[in-house]
Amino acid sequence: MASPETRKGRTGQIVVAAAVLILGILMAVGTLQFPEATGYAKVGPRLMPAIVSGALILLSLMLLKEAWFGGFKDVDEEAAAANPTNWKAFAWISGAMIVNGLLMVPAGFVIAGIVMFVMAARGFGSTRWLKNAGIGAILAAMTYAFFNYGLGLNLPAGLLPI
């Protein structure tokens, strides 16, 4: 059995297993709100969610046990620790997508695309803002034209008179 010191490196695994457990429990609670099966069929909308939530709870407990005693099978936590997550890059990419979602309808596909392109490229360390904005503009405009006019897909024009 692993000693407490080595368990320290596996906090992440324990959190993951706990998250699956919480998901399972929440689903089980939700399942109880569904109406019971009625009439001839004997089975209703409850059955499958009950099976899935039950399985998730069971699997999460097994994952928790693995994480607690020795760690997930074949997951090398030392290698993971040697390659720390670049949270700043992660945040730039996250911001890029969230801003895109916020801008999509009011500002339109092309503008939302340009902003996302510049922010995502920044996440990968590129600070040539103008050049990236230009590339993003060409790419977004071309996709917009192709899908909107060529294929009849309804993309938002937003602020641009296109």
Next chain:
Amino acid sequence: MSGFSVALTLTNLMWCFVGVTLGTAVGVLPGIGPAVTVALLLPVTTKVDPSGALIMFAGIYYGAMYGGSTTSILLNTPGESATIITAMEGNQMAKRGRAGPALATSAIGSFVAGTLATVALTFVSPLVVDVALSFGPPEFFALMVLAFVTVSAVLGESPLRGLTALFIGLAIGLVGIDNQSGTARFAFNVPQLLDGIEVVTVAVGLFAVGETLWSAAKDYKVEESLIQMSGSIWMKADDWKRSIGPWLRGTVIGFPFGAMPAGGAEIPTFISYALEKKLAKNPEEFGHGAIEGVAGPEAANNASSTGTMTSLLALGLPTSATAAILLAAFQQYGLQPGPMLFVNSADLVWGLIASMYIGNLMLLVLNLPLIGVWVKLLKIPKPQLYAGILIFATLGVYGMRQSAFDIFLLYVIGVLGFLMRRFDFPTAPVIIGMILGPLAEAQLRRSLSISQGDWMIFLQKPLSASLLVITALMVVGPWVWNKLKNGSADKNAKH
């Protein structure tokens, strides 16, 4: 034969060509495997008629596979586990200045395997359909359980994490209004969730967005080295002689694996590699760029994924992430793959199968000479490459339902994909679970209403009973085997 009259119309040939070209162009991008390529390009076909769209998908599928092996060989970044071997051996060849022959043997091998496997598919599927027409709900449900378990528990590294991924997929598949009773499940009164979650959002989120987050936050230290293409791309007489055997053996190994409702194109590629190494005159060349080690596994991979189409079309059972997304493409048109599709929409099915022959040929004739163009796509620097991938990802996802909500959902699923990669959970079972889950639930409920709630129905039917026994053996078997082995090892240690 009637299929060719559908596939050979000028419009459908054009769709096939567009599909092959788009598929290759997207598939060649690093980190984008066939499954995401198909998912990203799904919205492109929304305005095309069903047979044209599905024919285009056959093209996209082949193009994506071909683009994927190109990336594997030149960058050593396999887009999916089935191309790991190609990446390893092909990259070695490329390092020794033999990138051209490596790409050629994988392209021609894919063509040979794809064509032969499509012939097998043409003859095997009607047989499977004949059997499957006699299946009732209990048999279908048992078959789905078997597919679930093999795909998630038997084939991966950790059955526990594979099954967890599967059940997360099943949970995602439950979101929305229940078709049979009209109950809203896990939708939290969010209107966008009442319609359920699109498989495209999940696939693009898990693979493309997850990959982007991973590449930015974890791979920042790794410098990928693109190998320059030099010399002729054509194979010499000796290369041909050494490739033909592996192509044919790879096909024979690959097709049955794919056609079984169990999935997993990795295993036949490993078997083919091991076999070729055994048969080779100079096995010491393996691991340092032996052409047989590219030709065999690549053929096995292609034959196996063509085999997957057998289960998808004849049984309605997707056993790979790509097949699951193709199933979603069918559903978009209100079509349900399975034995009834052969009965009701024979024209469409045979048109699709015919276009698989054509797509394969088109890929070889039109794309092989274009290899230099595709390689240029690999020279796009990382920041612009991934930023561009995100634009296509949001386009694909927004285009499905015109809802900005889906973009936030896409991001959340991308984070899930990042975490799953960090903790080594397989992602394909999520896709298969979410798409096959609602179908399995329907069969389960149908079975139980036939039996008036008696679960014994699954054991009373001989076929469903044996399928369930096989499933149970696959889950419990390895565990018991390990216990026994460890038990005897302990005993030996005491002596």
